[in-house]
Amino acid sequence: MRQCESKLKLLRTAHELISQQSYGSVGVDQICEQSGVKKGSFYHFFRSKSELTVAAYEYHWASLQETLDRIFSAEKPPLDRLDDYFNHVRQTQTDRLQRYGRLLGCPFVSLGCELSTQDESIRLMAQKISEGKRAYLENTIREAIEHGDVSAADPRALADELHTYIVGLVQEAKIANDIRVLDRLKSGAYRLLGLHIAPAAV
Amino acid sequence: MRQCESKLKLLRTAHELISQQSYGSVGVDQICEQSGVKKGSFYHFFRSKSELTVAAYEYHWASLQETLDRIFSAEKPPLDRLDDYFNHVRQTQTDRLQRYGRLLGCPFVSLGCELSTQDESIRLMAQKISEGKRAYLENTIREAIEHGDVSAADPRALADELHTYIVGLVQEAKIANDIRVLDRLKSGAYRLLGLHIAPAAV
């Protein structure tokens, strides 16, 4: 197998398996087998399971950012960005539900929730990515206020609340293993934003 | 060791260790050692680690319900109950942070998040308890509306939103490992409830 292909394979497989199951229940052997990479190679590229996991999730975050940059494109009206984001959240969960038969929730939150108390580097990564997601919302809300779509004194505080709500709702959907929990995503979010009518027809 | 004392010790120790660390990182041996109970006794009382965990968390939920019944006592004004509950959430996290040096979040949500995709009986337990907590909020909101403190058309929907917000916020606090995240608990909750001024001075 050529050059860095093994490393990429490990990154992708690790993220897939761990987000589908959990950190604790996925073994290094399992990751290696599904990657078609031998264990020695694993420990050539990564010093530990924890280090691979951080790398795998940051790798996934980098590609997610590309998607989010498109969704939150400055060329769209702010409220359209939010609507597209809510659609994206729901669609992502729906896709994974189809593929794996289980509603998986947010991989970053799930991993952070499992390991925040035990592995500081994983906690820091989860925290950093959570802040990254929150920042997309804050920028958009700030522009929505400038645009006159939303009236709020503190865009930062409003973004915090919206982000908290989304995190909580996706979490609840995972525990309920029911995509219909996400039916409340738009309505709750728009209520938080003070928009009692959805901007685009839902 | 007498009668059911071993069983209770296992229930308490299992909940403590797993909520402090994670399901995957706590072994049956560790639970047994910390309980002072031998492994054979463990498997006399419980058929598996999973079954013990469900029993341990339901045992904890039963005692938590006693506390919640006091907090949500029908003899108090509805908004006082909510305020007491918010104080309780914060105090619980503060206490555990002191004792364990880590912000642990909600044990039920954490366990559900880790294992919902893998262990159906644990998922069902987490879902049931989540609904139990939500019900306290819904009853209180319903009475707050009757009482004229809150104006909302759908108490069920409002309770859903509030519960989602609390779950999300405690989760974020865990990942941030920072109790100050919970500073947003009351302000966000009261904003959700349409109360822009806290009912009791904060």
Add this chain to the structure above:
DNA sequence: CTTGATCTTGACTGATCGGTTAAGTACCTT
């Protein structure tokens, strides 16, 4: 064609995993 670095391979480590077994002890009922 050689060198040295990068990557791969498969066998291996000791520890720990969840769970089992069978013999033994304490206790309650009669």
Add this chain to the structure above:
DNA sequence: AAGGTACTTAACCGATCAGTCAAGATCAAG
């Protein structure tokens, strides 16, 4: 005192855990 049940004890199981190691393969650059 007898018998049965509930519980305890310690040794034990095969599987799996994260991680190591040394020898070999592949590669680019000189």
